[in-house]
Amino acid sequence: MAEKRIMLGNEAIARGAYEAGVKVSSAYPGTPSTEISEFLSKYDEVYTEWAPNEKVALEVAAGSCIAGVRSMACMKHVGLNVASDPLYTLAYTGVNAGLVIVVADDPGLASSQNEQDTRMIARSAHLPLIEPSDSNEAKEFFKYAFELSEKYDTPVIFRTTTKLSHSQSIVDISERVVPEDKVYERNMPKYVMMPASAIGRHKVVEAREIKLENDACELPINRVEMNDKKIGFITSGVAYQYVKEACPEASVLKLGIINPLPRKLIEDFVASVDVVYVFEELEPVIEEQVKAWGLDVKGKELFTKQGEYSANMLKRVIYGKDEAVFERAEAPARPPILCPGCPHRSVFSVLNKLKIHAAGDIGCYTLGAVAPLNVIDTTICMGSSISLLHGMEMAKGKDYVRNWVATIGDSTFLHTGVNSLINMVYNKATGTVMILDNRTTGMTGHQEHAATGKTLKGEDTYAIDLAQLCRSIGVPRVIEIDAFDVKGLEAVIKESASGDELTVIIAKAPCALLKGQKFPNVCKCEPEECRKCGMCLKIGCPALTKQADGTVRIDETMCNGCGLCMSYCKFGAIKKVAR
Amino acid sequence: MNIMVVGVGGQGTLLTSRIIGKTALNAGYDVKLSEVHGMAQRGGSVVTFVRFGKKVYEPVCEEGSVDILISFERLEALRYAHFLKHDGIMIVNDTRIDPMTVVIGAKTYPEGILEGLEKSHTLYTIDGGRVAKELGNSKVLNSVVLGLAAKHIGFSEDEWLETLKNTVPPKTIDINTLAFKAGYEK
Numbered sequence: 001m002a003e004k005r006i007m008l009g010n011e012a013i014a015r016g017a018y019e020a021g022v023k024v025s026s027a028y029p030g031t032p033s034t035e036i037s038e039f040l041s042k043y044d045e046v047y048t049e050w051a052p053n054e055k056v057a058l059e060v061a062a063g064s065c066i067a068g069v070r071s072m073a074c075m076k077h078v079g080l081n082v083a084s085d086p087l088y089t090l091a092y093t094g095v096n097a098g099l100v101i102v103v104a105d106d107p108g109l110a111s112s113q114n115e116q117d118t119r120m121i122a123r124s125a126h127l128p129l130i131e132p133s134d135s136n137e138a139k140e141f142f143k144y145a146f147e148l149s150e151k152y153d154t155p156v157i158f159r160t161t162t163k164l165s166h167s168q169s170i171v172d173i174s175e176r177v178v179p180e181d182k183v184y185e186r187n188m189p190k191y192v193m194m195p196a197s198a199i200g201r202h203k204v205v206e207a208r209e210i211k212l213e214n215d216a217c218e219l220p221i222n223r224v225e226m227n228d229k230k231i232g233f234i235t236s237g238v239a240y241q242y243v244k245e246a247c248p249e250a251s252v253l254k255l256g257i258i259n260p261l262p263r264k265l266i267e268d269f270v271a272s273v274d275v276v277y278v279f280e281e282l283e284p285v286i287e288e289q290v291k292a293w294g295l296d297v298k299g300k301e302l303f304t305k306q307g308e309y310s311a312n313m314l315k316r317v318i319y320g321k322d323e324a325v326f327e328r329a330e331a332p333a334r335p336p337i338l339c340p341g342c343p344h345r346s347v348f349s350v351l352n353k354l355k356i357h358a359a360g361d362i363g364c365y366t367l368g369a370v371a372p373l374n375v376i377d378t379t380i381c382m383g384s385s386i387s388l389l390h391g392m393e394m395a396k397g398k399d400y401v402r403n404w405v406a407t408i409g410d411s412t413f414l415h416t417g418v419n420s421l422i423n424m425v426y427n428k429a430t431g432t433v434m435i436l437d438n439r440t441t442g443m444t445g446h447q448e449h450a451a452t453g454k455t456l457k458g459e460d461t462y463a464i465d466l467a468q469l470c471r472s473i474g475v476p477r478v479i480e481i482d483a484f485d486v487k488g489l490e491a492v493i494k495e496s497a498s499g500d501e502l503t504v505i506i507a508k509a510p511c512a513l514l515k516g517q518k519f520p521n522v523c524k525c526e527p528e529e530c531r532k533c534g535m536c537l538k539i540g541c542p543a544l545t546k547q548a549d550g551t552v553r554i555d556e557t558m559c560n561g562c563g564l565c566m567s568y569c570k571f572g573a574i575k576k577v578a579r
Numbered sequence: 580m581n582i583m584v585v586g587v588g589g590q591g592t593l594l595t596s597r598i599i600g601k602t603a604l605n606a607g608y609d610v611k612l613s614e615v616h617g618m619a620q621r622g623g624s625v626v627t628f629v630r631f632g633k634k635v636y637e638p639v640c641e642e643g644s645v646d647i648l649i650s651f652e653r654l655e656a657l658r659y660a661h662f663l664k665h666d667g668i669m670i671v672n673d674t675r676i677d678p679m680t681v682v683i684g685a686k687t688y689p690e691g692i693l694e695g696l697e698k699s700h701t702l703y704t705i706d707g708g709r710v711a712k713e714l715g716n717s718k719v720l721n722s723v724v725l726g727l728a729a730k731h732i733g734f735s736e737d738e739w740l741e742t743l744k745n746t747v748p749p750k751t752i753d754i755n756t757l758a759f760k761a762g763y764e765k
Contacts, residue, residue, distance in 0.1 A: 006604050008614070031616055111616065134611075134638075167638035168600060168612040244636040312641040324642035325665045326699065331658040332686035334587065334678035336623035364621060372683045445616065537682060542622050545677050546684075557708075557717055 002172040009164040012135035012171050013102060014039035016142030020098075021178035022046055022072055024064035026057040028415065029444035030076030031111035032165040033104035037074055038447075041456045045176065050447055050456045053382070053415045054079035058086045058101060062155075065099040066191065068182035070146055074102040077118050078381065082416065084121065087155075089193050091125045092201040094153035094208075097182045098146035102158045107281045108308035110162050111443070113362065113381065115306065117282040122157045122259040126205050128212060129157040129259040130221060133240040135169040141221055141256060148219075152212055159258070161281065163238040163308060213260035221256025222265060231318075232273030234266060234286060234297065238309075239279050245311035247318060261289055270295045277302070277318075281309050338367050340543040341512030341519070341560035343483035344436050347407070348373040349539045349564065350489045356403050356497070358434075359392070361385040361417070363409040364443045365436050372540045376407065383408070383416030389431045390424050398430045402497045405432045405505075410466060411441035411449040418469065424502055425474040432496040432503045435466055436483070438511040446514060470504045477501045483509035486567045512560055521561030521576045527551045529573035536565040536574065581640040582629040582732065585659045586651030587676050588615075588622045591721035594746065595649065596627040598725060602734050602742040603631035611638040624655055624678075649728045651707075651721070652676050653692045660696055668701040670728045672720065674708050703727060710761050719751070719758035726762020736763060 007015065013036045017025065025048045027037040041048040051057035054075040064071035075083060080103050087101070106112040122129035130145055132138040138160065145156045189197040216222070232251040233243045240254050253269040255262070270276050270290070278287040278299040287299035302317050303309070312323050338345045348368040351358060352375050360366055360376035361384060369376035378388055385406035393401045408417045413435050421433060441447040448454040453463035470478045477499070479492050489507065496503040510517060523543075525536075532550035543558035544565060554565070556579070566574040582599055586592040593614055600612045608631040615625045628640045645663045649670045650656035656671045663669065671693065680686040696702055705727050707720035722743065729739045740756060747755045 004604075006600055006610055006612070034616075163613065163638060166614045166616055168597075168610070168614070169635075169638065170604065170610060238638070241636040241638065310639070310641055311637050312643075323644060324661060326643075326661040326663060328642075328661045329657045330689075331654055332678055332680045332688065334622075334624040334654070334658075334680070336588065336621040337679050339589070339622060367621065371679070371685070443621075540679055540683065542676075542679065542682065545682060 002174065004170050005173055006168050007135045007171045008035060008166065008168050009135050009138050009160060010035035010166070011039045012138040013142050013158070013160065015171065015173070016139035017072055018043045018046060019139065019174050019176050020143040020146045021070050021176060023069035023178075024061060024071040025049070025074065026051045026060035027074035028052065028054045028057055028079060029441050029447040030079050030104070031444055032106060032162040033074050033076045033079075033102060033160070034444045034447065035165070036102060037456060048456050050449060052450055054083040055085060058083040058090070061099055061101070062086060062090055065095045065097050066184065068097050068184050070098045070179065072100045072102060075104070076112065077103055077105045077116050078112060078114065079103075080118060080121060082382070087121075087127070088125050090155050091127050091205055092193055092198055093191050094204070095149055095155060096184060097179075098149035099155040100142070100145045100149060100158050101155055102160065104165050105159060105161045105282070107161055113379065115282060117285065118157065118159050119258050119285040120283055122159075123285065126209050127155055127157050127259065128152065128257060129159055130257050131159045131237045132164065132256070133237050133254070134164070135167070136171045138164065139171055144221060152208055154208060159237070161238055209260055213263060216257050216260055216262035217265040219257055219262070222262055223254045223256070224265070224269060225252040225254065226272075227251045229272060230274045232269060232276045233279050234269065234276060234290070235279040236286070237281070239281055242309050242311045242314055243279055246314035255286070258285065261286060263293065266290055267293065267295065270297060279303065279309070279314065335370065336367060337540065337542055338364060339512050340541055340558045341562040343438055343507065343509035343511070344368060345373070345539055345541065346484050346486060346509070346562070346564050347434065347436055347489065347507050348375045349568070350486055350493060351375045351405065352538070354490065354493060356405055356493065358405050358407045359385040359388040361406070361408040361412050363412055365407055365409060368407065372538050382412055383420055386417050386420035386433055387423065389433065390420065390427070390429050393429055393431050394427070398500065401431045405434050405493070407434045407436055409442065410435060410437040410439065410451055411447070413466065414450050414464070418473070421470065421475065421504070422473050429502050430500050432493070432505065435504060435506045437466060437506050437508045438514075440511050440514055442511045442513075446511065466506055475502055475504050477503040478506070479503065480506045480508060483507040484562060484564060486564070512562070519560035520579055522556045522559045522579050523554050523561055523563060523565055523574050524556075524577050525552045525554050525574050529571060531571050531573065533570070535568045535570065539564055539568060541565060580631055580647075580732065581645045582647045582649065583640050583645045583659060583662055584627045584629070584649045585655045586625055587655065588625050590651045592625055592627050592651055595721050595725050596629045598739075598742050598746050599629045599732065600631070601746060602738055603629070605742065606734055606738065608632060609635045611635045613638040624658060626659065647728060647731055649724060651724060654678070654688065656696060657689065657692045660700060663700060668703065668731060669696065670724065670731065671702060671704045672707040672724045673704045674706065703731070705762060705765055707762070711758055714754060714757050714761065716754050719755050722747075722755040722758035723762040726759040727765055729759070729763055739763075
């Protein structure tokens with residue numbers, strides 16, 4: 001009997017890549033896709049790396065596939081936007097060995113800035129997209145994606161969603177089978193996309209999609225489960241699980257391939273069932289096409305385009321019944337917050353004190369937007385903080401941005417922030433950019449990057465010096481400072497705000513959760529010395545609580561002794577003591 | 580069996596769910612777990628689910644379906660109590676962690692949460708942090724809470740300890756075993 005293991009969806013995708021004989025994988029971390037690369041990096045037979053961004057990752061994978069080995073790139077949905085330049089043209093070139101792009105969508109916005117649907121991008125890029133519904137399918141479909149990629153000479157998008165990536169279910173383990181490397185042969189009209197050859201390849205793209213649409217009906221990754229013919233569902237991905245949970249008696253057409261849709265299969269299913277619902281999270285990608293064919297199905301008039309679906313939601317719509325027994329209680333919200341000992345808190349506390357606005361970026365430090373720090377005014381996408389700040393200065397002049405800074409993390413700066421900084425240098429900006437350098441990619445769970453000195457595989461490598469990088473592109477004033485040096489930070493920020501030189505302040509201190517650190521001290525508030533002023537509470541550290549008598553207590557299990565609260569206590573009531 | 584584990588990011592709810600899941604897997608059940616990663620984890624309210632049975636479809640539990648709700652904090656118990664079935668039970672780690680909304684004075688932490696919940700639910704409570712501290716390591720509070728919950732989930736003590744040993748860091752097996760037993764024997 002095959003070995004069974006319980007695996008996270010992302011671990012199963014990594015296992016599928018290993019079993020499929022993948023030799024190269026490149027990725028940039030992004031929830032909910034990050035663990036795929038982390039699990040894959042444990043297989044010695046597979047070269048895995050963190051790239052600085054998703055565009056680079058996809059191009060690396062494309063190069064490897066052209067060279068003749070099975071290759072992949074992994075990213076979250078918004079990462080695909082960054083990679084969309086190579087994506088759309090790789091659809092034209094096609095592949096040599098198989099190329100699969102894993103894209104993790106985030107319905108429900110567990111950790112993202114939008115709810116875009118990758119299936120729409122697959123349609124516009126004319127790329128096949130396949131989608132599994134549990135961990136075992138994730139592994140099996142992933143292997144199948146390489147077969148499709150090679151058979152139809154096309155990159156394949158493998159779509160997962162948060163619920164699939166971050167759920168665990170049982171997987172049957174198989175052996176790794178490595179296909180022979182493909183021979184590389186120069187083929188200018190296929191791989192050099194200048195207009196004359198792209199005109200020819202566009203024809204290939206269209207013919208390929210028509211052929212695959214016809215073949216799609218026979219693919220083993222689609223399945224008809226015929227039960228009660230009064231009610232039927234066309235569904236895919238995790239939504240399939242909700243259908244089985246809520247309406248076990250219904251007939252189901254479970255699609256494994258979403259682009260192109262298997263038209264004949266869908267037409268036959270709709271013809272043999274009385275009422276058919278299309279049950280798909282986010283956009284009506286399946287529904288709109290099915291309706292355009294003139295078929296009578298129900299979809300988004302009943303089900304939302306927002307958030308994650310559930311079995312209860314389906315039961316409410318189909319049967320009009322609510323499973324909940326108890327009323328939801330009123331409870332004060334507990335939103336995510338910066339951790340105790342987080343160096344970002346220190347920087348934001350200073351910005352808050354100086355009443356400075358920040359153009360923010362993507363990372364844990366986005367939490368600098370909320371109370372009590374209230375510093376960040378804008379967050380759009382990776383790298384955007386620096387360009388937004390520049391846009392403000394160009395719109396309103398240098399005095400306007402004296403009470404503004406851009407705040408961006410070290411990993412995000414290397415992702416796409418550095419381009420924007422080059423633009424500031426080139427176009428004579430005078431603003432202040434703060435790189436919050438915590439020596440890791442924090443929010444996604446501590447991934448290495450080009451400035452940490454370690455690779456994804458844990459090997460030592462050259463660590464890019466961020467200060468040197470900034471100087472080398474011509475930033476006139478670069479200051480490195482300890483992120484917990486509150487007085488020093490205040491001084492350099494004031495100085496930069498009043499000056500006329502483009503300044504980069506690199507605030508350095510490792511993420512409090514980074515492994516290998518020792519925290520020998522804790523902060524302690526002496527109740528008899530506490531004047532109950534509440535200044536320390538303004539930094540928003542979860543280790544601090546105001547007690548009934550108004551004095552502050554510091555939870556010693558949470559505190560790691562960073563001392564930030566201490567620097568805001570005017571009365572010396574908070575002291576660092578040995579743990 | 581539908582189990583929901585809730586708490587505050589960083590309390591070890593995920594590890595607890597994984598141990599429950601693996602124990603059910605070893606006992607031959609179909610198992611699904613759902614986890615929380617990314618920004619939502621950072622000190623926020625976190626929810627994980629474990630479902631096991633002959634065949635499991637959905638990876639999450641929904642309102643009105645939970646047999647056992649394990650909460651690592653009082654306010655989180657209150658927040659998710661409506662997920663329980665009419666005869667579902669609650670295991671609550673009797674501790675208070677103020678959310679930022681309370682710390683900055685925008686909201687007040689409700690008084691008498693457990694007394695209120697006891698009126699409508701079967702409740703088992705333990706101060707896991709205190710028990711763990713008495714054992715010499717306050718970090719093993721999740722094993723204490725798991726021990727108490729394990730009694731109500733089923734499986735034998737040996738089956739639980741087997742998974743515990745294979746899941747926690749090797750250096751902490753002894754202390755986690757002690758912590759589990761302290762909860763189990765309560």
